[in-house]
Amino acid sequence: MNTRYFCSLFDSNYLLKGLAMIRSLERHCPGAKIFVLCMDDQTKYILERLDMSFVKCITLAEVEDEELLKAKADRGVAEYCWTLSSCLTWYVMQNHPEIDFLTYIDADLLFYSDVQPLFEEIGNASIAIIEHRFSERLKDREVNGRFCVEWDSFRRDEQGLACLSRWREQCIEWCYYRLEDGKMGDQKYLDEWPDRYSSCHILMHPGAGIAPWNYAQYRFDKDASGQITIEGVSLIFYHFHQFQLLENGKFDRLSTFYTSECAEPVAVYEVYEAELKKCLVDVRTIVPNFKGGLKPVSSVRGRRFIQQFVPMWAKEIARRFLRY
Numbered sequence: 001m002n003t004r005y006f007c008s009l010f011d012s013n014y015l016l017k018g019l020a021m022i023r024s025l026e027r028h029c030p031g032a033k034i035f036v037l038c039m040d041d042q043t044k045y046i047l048e049r050l051d052m053s054f055v056k057c058i059t060l061a062e063v064e065d066e067e068l069l070k071a072k073a074d075r076g077v078a079e080y081c082w083t084l085s086s087c088l089t090w091y092v093m094q095n096h097p098e099i100d101f102l103t104y105i106d107a108d109l110l111f112y113s114d115v116q117p118l119f120e121e122i123g124n125a126s127i128a129i130i131e132h133r134f135s136e137r138l139k140d141r142e143v144n145g146r147f148c149v150e151w152d153s154f155r156r157d158e159q160g161l162a163c164l165s166r167w168r169e170q171c172i173e174w175c176y177y178r179l180e181d182g183k184m185g186d187q188k189y190l191d192e193w194p195d196r197y198s199s200c201h202i203l204m205h206p207g208a209g210i211a212p213w214n215y216a217q218y219r220f221d222k223d224a225s226g227q228i229t230i231e232g233v234s235l236i237f238y239h240f241h242q243f244q245l246l247e248n249g250k251f252d253r254l255s256t257f258y259t260s261e262c263a264e265p266v267a268v269y270e271v272y273e274a275e276l277k278k279c280l281v282d283v284r285t286i287v288p289n290f291k292g293g294l295k296p297v298s299s300v301r302g303r304r305f306i307q308q309f310v311p312m313w314a315k316e317i318a319r320r321f322l323r324y
Contacts, residue, residue, distance in 0.1 A: 017243075035096075083172060110272050125199050144184045170189050205236065242258075244300050
């Protein structure tokens, strides 16, 4: 069995989501190994005490160099995490020569079935990325990036390393939460990859990369075994953008920006919520009063109001002055 290598990053506010993600990955990719950049001490403390042999924790101090620390000084938390996506992937490749193929994955994914079809599709490609696949109503959002930094694979060959190195340098130089001069965060840099690198593969499997920005265009169902399907094939992973865990033990799935067009795929969310509840129970055996990522109901409602009613131009102005 080939070992599949992955990396991701998160802090204690994303710990429950990150833990659900890596546990689901281990179930659906037997033998996988994942490197986790722990953005704070509590994350590392908890992950190591959960005793998951397939997880290797990395500290910020191991990854941060002078260039990164300089970038960190003028970026918000989200912007710095985006900067680190490429830097972490580069760090792992540089420090683990045994890895021939490495995939960065976002912490707020959940895997629902075997990931092997994705690797079969990638084949011998040096690079693999995935499109947002925006629904028709949201096509205009492609201006912020055709591709989503949720699954990005790199092979240890000339094109794979050249692409990863360039992406790292670009993100260190500029990675902000705004559209400016053809750039947006870490993701718009990917737009050029298919033309720039002949061995860049765009993942096409319909069960991968399902998310709030595209679910409205798909048909969800279950097969005879109870497996969730999308357009007749197994759902592989879903991206839980906007999802919030609440202090009262409940969840807030999405803003009406998405659900007003089409209700969320309920079965998909129910699986995720059950996983998060299990994760919280296990984490609290280690830190009994753990509340990382659990939001007050009032603050989430306020945020949803802003998402629904505040015009985009006003949000853009606010982002320039308020970093979060």
